[in-house]
Amino acid sequence: MRQKISGKTNIWKWLFLILLAAVLGLGLVLMSRVTTYREDTSQIAVKKGTETKIGTFTTTRDQLNDTVATYLKDYQTKDFTYKLYASNQMVLFEGEYVFLGQKIPLYIYFQPSKLEDGSVLLTVSEVSAGTLGLPRAEILTYLKKNYKLPDFISVDVEASSILIQTTAITNNLGIYVKANTIDLYNDQIIFDIYRKK
Known part of the structure; x- marks a missing residue:
């Protein structure tokens, strides 16, 4: 009986880690998308001159x-x-x-x-x-x-x-x-x- 319980615990442990990794990954992707500029304004910057x-x-x-x-x-x-x-x-x-x-x-x-x-x-x-x-x-x-x-x-x-x-x-x-x-x-x-x- 002990082997079954330890086996179930291992599965839940791995499922939790996978879910945690997915949530963190999704969070990083969302953060990256939110903080990235949509338009490259360096191309339309005003040239310095007279x-x-x-x-x-x-x-x-x-x-x-x-x-x-x-x-x-x-x-x-x-x-x-x-x-x-x-x-x-x-x-x-x-x-x-x-x-x-x-x-x-x-x-x-x-x-x-x-x-x-x-x-x-x-x-x-x-x-x-x-x-x-x-x-x-x-x-x-x-x-x-x-x-x-x-x-x-x-x-x-x-x-x-x-x-x-x-x-x-x-x-x-x-x-x-x-x-x-x-x-x-x-x-x-x-x-x-x-x-x-």
Whole structure:
């Protein structure tokens, strides 16, 4: 008789241990599930930096030309007025060149391109007074000295180019743009909009 009782006790002992292990295991699984984050927020954490991209806008040559003309009204002077606009192949600067007291029409043709930092580089492809070709360095020096240009535009005589630093255009909201795509032929000009932090 003693063997049967000890056998029954052993079975109950093992069943109790199995039940205890199952309850502990279930408890650990539930605890693990409850304390695990559902979404991995490390992937959407805000990048630390000085700027935040807030959007993108696409414009056409005509819309860009209207915007530039409106903006440049404040930079026209009594003696030196000029226009800057995009055609389907080039960006054109139209002004006047004073030679021997005569005002001669001045045309500077640029090939636009975007730089890594989002600025726009206008590289001189041709300079002319009327239909007569002129030396690039002399005309760019004349342009730099006589025409009133915005602060974010710099003329590089040696490289025969003009740099438009779009990130340096200031406003009260701290918003600026970077060039994304400049495709004059297909009439697609895209800028990314950023805000300083």
